Amino acid sequence: MYEGALADLVDELGRLPGIGPKSAQRIAFHVLGSDKADVDRLADVLRTVKEQVRFCTVCGNVATEEQCRICRDPRRGDELICVVEEPKDIIAVERTGEFRGRYHVLGGAINPLDGVGPDDLRIRELMMRLQAGATKEVIIATDPNTEGEATATYLALMIGPMGLAVSRLASGLPVGGDLEYADEVTLGRAFEGRRLIQ
Amino acid sequence: MHVRRLQLTDFRSWSQVDVTFPEGPSVLVGPNGHGKTNLVESVGYLATGASHRVAGDAPLVRHGAESAVIRAAIGHEGRELRADLTIQPGKSNRARLNRSPLPRARDLIGVLKAVVFAPEDLSLVRGEPEQRRRMLDELLIARHPRFAGVRADYERVVRQRNTLLRTAYLARKTGGRGNTDLHTLDIWDRHLAQHGADLLAGRLALLESLSPYVVKAYDAVSAGRGRPQMTYQAAWADAEPLSPDRDLLTARLAAALAAARARETERGTTLVGPHRDDLLLRLGDLPAKGYASHGESWSYALALRLGAAELLRAEAVSPVLILDDVFAELDTDRRERLAAMVTHAPQVLVTCAVAEDVPAAMTGGRFDICDGEVNRVV
Ligand SMILES: Nc1ncnc2c1ncn2[C@@H]1O[C@H](COP(=O)(O)OP(=O)(O)OP(=O)(O)O)[C@@H](O)[C@H]1O
Ligand SMILES: [Mg+2]
Ligand SMILES: [Zn+2]
Numbered sequence: 001m002y003e004g005a006l007a008d009l010v011d012e013l014g015r016l017p018g019i020g021p022k023s024a025q026r027i028a029f030h031v032l033g034s035d036k037a038d039v040d041r042l043a044d045v046l047r048t049v050k051e052q053v054r055f056c057t058v059c060g061n062v063a064t065e066e067q068c069r070i071c072r073d074p075r076r077g078d079e080l081i082c083v084v085e086e087p088k089d090i091i092a093v094e095r096t097g098e099f100r101g102r103y104h105v106l107g108g109a110i111n112p113l114d115g116v117g118p119d120d121l122r123i124r125e126l127m128m129r130l131q132a133g134a135t136k137e138v139i140i141a142t143d144p145n146t147e148g149e150a151t152a153t154y155l156a157l158m159i160g161p162m163g164l165a166v167s168r169l170a171s172g173l174p175v176g177g178d179l180e181y182a183d184e185v186t187l188g189r190a191f192e193g194r195r196l197i198q
Numbered sequence: 199m200h201v202r203r204l205q206l207t208d209f210r211s212w213s214q215v216d217v218t219f220p221e222g223p224s225v226l227v228g229p230n231g232h233g234k235t236n237l238v239e240s241v242g243y244l245a246t247g248a249s250h251r252v253a254g255d256a257p258l259v260r261h262g263a264e265s266a267v268i269r270a271a272i273g274h275e276g277r278e279l280r281a282d283l284t285i286q287p288g289k290s291n292r293a294r295l296n297r298s299p300l301p302r303a304r305d306l307i308g309v310l311k312a313v314v315f316a317p318e319d320l321s322l323v324r325g326e327p328e329q330r331r332r333m334l335d336e337l338l339i340a341r342h343p344r345f346a347g348v349r350a351d352y353e354r355v356v357r358q359r360n361t362l363l364r365t366a367y368l369a370r371k372t373g374g375r376g377n378t379d380l381h382t383l384d385i386w387d388r389h390l391a392q393h394g395a396d397l398l399a400g401r402l403a404l405l406e407s408l409s410p411y412v413v414k415a416y417d418a419v420s421a422g423r424g425r426p427q428m429t430y431q432a433a434w435a436d437a438e439p440l441s442p443d444r445d446l447l448t449a450r451l452a453a454a455l456a457a458a459r460a461r462e463t464e465r466g467t468t469l470v471g472p473h474r475d476d477l478l479l480r481l482g483d484l485p486a487k488g489y490a491s492h493g494e495s496w497s498y499a500l501a502l503r504l505g506a507a508e509l510l511r512a513e514a515v516s517p518v519l520i521l522d523d524v525f526a527e528l529d530t531d532r533r534e535r536l537a538a539m540v541t542h543a544p545q546v547l548v549t550c551a552v553a554e555d556v557p558a559a560m561t562g563g564r565f566d567i568c569d570g571e572v573n574r575v576v
Contacts, residue, residue: 150386
């Protein structure tokens, strides 16, 4: 439809999650009409985020050093690990102020339709952390949908034999939902009312 | 419960229409193809989240438009509810209740209760099991809206599990890593058994409550000729009777899945569970499918719908009754009997091409529908 660089930009934007062809066009034309300084700043942060931000070697959260802020925090305890699908879920849980343990990011959920099996998630890393022995309870906070539930069951079956308590956030979270979008009151209550599943 | 006012934008042939309906019967009359069914179809869609004519949403949006909007003001026990639904094929629908957006459009299902009877319903008796499962599930959801979520979750688990089975099947055929994928099958089995048992228990309990109403409705429609009988059929249950106890059903599904494991991996698809079940409809001692006459099949289908409406009425709320192109298909006696059965309903929306097909007993509102206009004439 368009030529050269503009077409490339529309294509690249269209590849981003949640952006359809129409939005991609709108953004591309917005960029085209913006000041050069603004565009440079956007290009810079895109490059820097890729260069400087990495993933915590312990929990998989986003980090600027080898370990993330939460894994380095000496005031937090090691007895509880909260397992989430994505780094953005950590932000949702942190907002509740209910949880003072550590996290583990899986990087998704078991989802055959998307070709994601247990081996594609950071489950082996989780097992290694648990074998280190400091953990007493694992709280599984995967999304309250089919894939999140299946992942929770899978983890419970893996962790149960290690003699650790495994709990799942209480319902009250909208079923078929996304942890990220739960409001903090609901999510906070879900933490208090978590139930043992193994 | 009744629809006081219906406003459509770009729904089917209607670019814009605004109709106010009375309580009791309303008869919509007009030439073929002028949009009568389209109008009542929108009411059915608002109630159930599905059309009685098509599976997908694309045909519901006016040709050339991107989305359709259904707005209704619903009168219920002296209150007024406002339900708005935007249909956007390819994206999720958006719903509002009393002007506040709902998190998911499916939360609107069951707010308006409606039962549709249309010529397509003949396939309840003569068609494939899927039609009968759909009838049961829609009524189940109208009765207990939480089942909309149960069914959606169950269907999702089946899709996930089928994908897993198919990937493993293909991998094995090409000599790849079939078994590493399959080791999560146990997890999906568990969830399939749980959600499946939930859905199954709902259907079985529903059937128990519904049966007497269907018997009664059939008796009234056919003037006492023949007795309908409905039996839930689950091939995976090995002809052992099923009772609506969720824990028991979970265990039985789990056992059936374990027993079918080899066959399922062989075939690459889920063979066990309520998505494969059927409702056997019998008239006297014979199955209705393949045996019942045309008139008998019609009466059976009608009795299923009227029975459903009666069940909803007895338990909670009298639904809006929609009779689409029905009277033309019935003989004079059956027309009279049907009219007598439904005139007491809080609201009945009737469509017909020929006004004389509707018995005089159905007095109420009368609307002429022609060339994209709706005019109340009585
Ligand atoms: N998405 C759509 N966009 C535009 N027109 C449509 C759409 N879907 C259906 N129509 C038109 O609506 C008309 C059918 O309307 P409808 O089924 O309501 O007729 P009816 O009045 O019930 O007729 P009958 O008496 O034959 O049952 C057809 O002419 C069809 O082309
Ligand atoms: Mg019609
Ligand atoms: Zn970390």
